[in-house]
Amino acid sequence: MEYILNHTPLKTSNNYGINNIKLDINIPTVRNYDNFLIMSTEVDKLEIINLDVIKENKNLTSKIGIEVKQNYGIDIIVPKKVEMKEPIILEFNLDEDSIALVENINIVYEENAKADFIIKYISIDDDEQFHYLKQITKASSNSKGSITIINMLNENSNSFIAIENNIEDNANIEYNLIELGGKNKISNYYAKLKGNMSKNVVKNVYVGNNNNIIDINYNIEIYGQNAKCKIESQGAIKDNCKKNFKGTIDFKEGAKKSTGSENENCILLSNTARAKSLPMLLCHEEDVEGEHGVSSGKIDDDKLFYIMTRGISINEAKRLIIKAHFSDIIKNIKDENTQSEIENKVDKLLQ
Amino acid sequence: MGKTQVRETNRNIYDIKNKENYDIKISGLTKKIVEEISTKKNEPKWMLELRLKALEVYNKLTLPDWGPDLSELDMNKIATYVRPKSKINSSWKNVPEDIKDTFDKLGIPEAEKKSLAGVGAQYDSEIVYHSIKEELVKQGVIYTDFDTAVREYPDIVKKYFMKCVPVSDHKFAALHYAVWSGGSFVYVPKGIKVDIPLQSYFRLNAKGAGQFEHTLIIVDEGATLQFIEGCSAPKYNETNLHAGCVELFVKENAFLRYSTIENWSKNMLNLNTKRVIVEKNGTIEWVTGSFGSKISMLYPMSVLNGENAKCEFTGISFAGKGQNLDTGLKVVHNAKNTSSVINSKSISKNGGICTFRSNAHVKSNAKNSKVTVSCESLMLDSMSSSDTIPVCNIETDDTEFSHEAKIGKISDEAIFYIMSRGISEEEAKAMIVRGFAEPISKALPLEYAVEMNNLINLELEGSIG
16 A cells, blocks of 8 residues: 655655655554563663553554554653663564564653663564554653664564654753664654753664665754754665655744754765755744754765775775764664674675 | 844835836736737747647646745736837837836946946836847847747747746746746857846836746857846735746856846745756856845756756845745756755845755766755844755765755854944944855846845844844
């Protein structure tokens, strides 16, 4: 069935083909799902509620624009003043017994709470799988944390990731979104910086190959004063991959002294890959600073030449440069094992 | 820091309204009306056929579902053809007094004497004055109004008309082709360098009217040309519409600089279409200043079709109270080693809305091409808004593409620095705004740079803080 999904917050000419994404996909029958693990050394500090979504017969909807029957849901609350020393790792596996996962994960940081989350999606086999996540975060005042979401599904799968969050006074939430799996990778990120001095950074790494479709749609709205936000996206695409990056920073009236910046870099490794970008800055407040930069295309010749003079082949040199672009983001992730899993997967994809 | 009061802009010279003194005024848009316009213009049959085809396309297309709201536009109320009581004159003396007076006040004959190689002046739907320096005529340069070109140079017109902007491009391009009238035609033969600019000035006087002039410029191999267009109209309460069309052809090794100072009145919907096709080693330079109109949707497009073709775009728009200026550009890289450098600036104040909208498309055959886009927006208060909506579409692994945008207010440090030199706060801010616009004024001939600076001063008077 054909779906028109992931609409930008503001339209531009339809001829440019970036206002939304048309996808022809099959959504499999959604059955019960229980193939997951929560790993934390301090799990008893958290309040975890499993939601009985099956019994309630709930459907999942999000800003991506598809509605699918839900088969998993969880609320995780980091109580007031609780500081988690180690990251909380949630690992979801998909295999022939559980080919579809449609879930919501709600994370609440209560006041002054601190915690880092790593959420992974892994295909155990090569069957076509379907994953649709809606992750909502509420960051109460003075809370701090990072949330890393890693898509490592197989080549044949569809991945939909929708994130919504609400950031209050002086709260600071950082997102790392690592998109390495799935033939179609559709993501939507929406953040509302309501609080004064609130801070939100979203960083994204992706690799696309074969006939992959990657559609990234991020939108940060700033309402609070002295708020700060940043969007950074680093990617590489090859073969016939088509990538759309749509990043919006929206300064609402009253967002005085707030700043926002956006930076996107996409490297094309084939002449048949297609990269579209739409970095929007919307501004209804005078006293702000906003900026964005996009660079797309080939790897800088000087950098390549420099590395090749060290006796390294051109393809290896390209891989090294791309990995260097990614490494600043990957190093941010608060778990070394996860970092090396991602690096290995990137290596494989860039072969 | 305190804010000074905003005063309505003084547009004095642009707001002169003449008594409507016309032969013919046709309103609405039907097949009969299109036929009537064609008959009145005594056109060849092939042109009427194109007009009727365009009308069909117009009726099929819908209004854009993006950008500013155009629902106030009622084509039944727009005068599609207004012929002033004047024939084309090549002597300024013969232009009717009221029309002459307007253009005198706008400084057109003065500019012609000082700095132009030729002038065309359009009043409502028809050209009322046209002149070109004798030596250019001897070199084979053709500069005439477009109606005359259709009659006298049908072969060239047929070869190029509608070839750059297709009729189905968008609804207002189709509208234009159905009811076009007036405009300019320029042909610069191979190797001829026209050093002094040509200028066409478009004045819309009639209330509730539309202006649909067609500009067709061909700069043949190795030739160069600078062309300036100016536009203005007095303010009425009814909606006026400008849906002109500019088709430019820059041949191998040719150069064209196309400059526009647009100061339509603030009841005007400016839905203009401009496009150029640039061949091998050719260069197009766009210089545009958008100050007027209620709503503008204007995105000049450059198609770089030949190797080493270049495009430079330098534009500024300034939106004040009640204005929604949605401007930008499109560029298509369609050959090896093509390059484009885009610089866009916008200033919004007093509730004005500025939107920069663009599409830079690098096709897979555009190896070793370069695109540099830079846009800066200045907000002078929080009632205003400023949006940047740039699309980049890359289809090759062998291109260098960079895009940068900045948005914000005048920096306090800069104001403080200038004030520490004994300059008042208001003047310091005005200096910074003029400095912001400098890259555009530098690209214009002196007289027009002065006009643009005056426009900025008019717009800024007492308004910044």
